Amino acid sequence: MKLYSTLSRQLEELPPPPGPIRMYFCGPTVYQRAHIGNARPFAIGMWLRAWLRERGYDATLVHNITDINDKIYDAAPGASAELAAHATQWYLEDTRDLGLGMPDGLPKATDAVGSIVAFIEKLVAAGNAYEAGGDVYFSVSTDPGYGRLSRQKIENMEPEEESSIKHAPQDFALWKATKPGEDTSWGSPWGPGRPGWHIECSVMAEDAFGPVFEIHGGGLDLVFPHHENELAQSLALGHDFARIWMHNGLLTRSGEKMSKSLGNDMTIRGVIDEWGREVALLLLLSGQWRKPLDFNQGTLEQSRAQLETFRNVFRSPSEPVGEWTELEAALDDDFNTPEALAVMHSWRDHDLLRRAFAIFGLESIAELEKAPAELAALAERRREARDTMDFAESDRLRDEIAAAGWEVRDVAESPGYRLVRRS
Ligand SMILES: [Zn+2]
Secondary structure (H helix, E strand, O other): OEEEEOOOOEEEEOOOOOOOEEEEEOOOEOOOOOEHHHHHHHHHHHHHHHHHHHOOOOEEEEEOEEOOOHHHHHHOOOOHHHHHHHHHHHHHHHHHOOOOOOOOEOOEHHHOHHHHHHHHHHHHHOOOEEEEOOEEEEOHHHOOOOOOOOOOOHHHOOOOOOOOOOOOOOOEEEEEEOOOOOOOOEOOOOOOEEEOHHHHHHHHHHHHHOOEEEEEEEEHHHHHHHHHHHHHHHHHOOOOEEEEEEEEOOEEEOOEEOOOOOOOOOEHHHHHHHHOHHHHHHHHHOOOOOOOEEOOHHHHHHHHHHHHHHHHHHHOOOOOOOOHHHHHHHHHEOOOHHHHHHHHHHOOOHHHHHHHHHHOOOHHHHOOOOOOHHHHHHHHHHHHHHHOOOHHHHHHHHHHHHHOOEEEEEOOOOOOEEEEEOO
């Protein structure tokens, strides 16, 4: 199986099964109801784990929760910890309702502060970091390969924050001294403060897997500075860190960047409530994971139509059409889910489709709705009318069933008809 890596800018072959394949996917900063954009790396990670397990790998997914961050302090002055705790629960509920199961580990930054302080102390001792005014900064000039992931020259990099106490503009904070208005802080050798964002992920990934693991994932907007800096910190301690870096394309809304400030964002909760989780998952599957994907009325309606097409396959008898190897070819080639969807649309074999749907959390498509008892009784009376050649009564009953939104179809197997909800 091959996956594209941002680090090498090429497709990388995975080791043969059983691996292990250890995956760390960056999760959300928790301060509001999560944006549908956060569902993409979550779903890709969960689908990839399911597919790797199907292919015989020992696959593990860790997905972190960033619950210490400037955005949280800004969103809830004086009550940031309470907001982060609530928003963590919302995120867990919303992602659970996607119906894909949950990652193997969901570490929170607040639970990792002790390990983070220990990691920073090692960087300071090794000469890769320095203390200044209660902050600690990583010194990018100590890393000759800095820029290896985003392939930028240091002089062209946008400094993350301006500060007169840094030795160089691109140096980034590992530890930030507590500022007025910040209502949470932790003790450290440099005084009270809290970790920087990048060091949180280096430490949570290494706490979960040790210093070397196979895949690091996240949105394309995390390549720089977040992942560049994670890599620099870990390599500075002589750790190899992640081998393959998967960056998913971002979601757009009618071609525009989706963001709360533009007022065009959609939440995971909103999409599930309005369209249903199956439509959301089919739309996420319709885009190649590296490319941008547009969420709008039109693409959501297309996914709803796809859902109906799949349901119709289960309203008809199963036919031996489809080969599992077709799905393997699509997914083993850089996890090409749009190709996998096309393959599944060509299949008519119910068992094969059920097996594929199970990978993507879509088993429910195969469960046909059961008709209400009174309609089942009408269908039974229609069968009796047909048996006695009373076609006028049989047609009348068919129309009565249709008026209730159902269709009665004659089929070979017992009891000779099937009730199907009309879309
Ligand atoms: Zn991260």
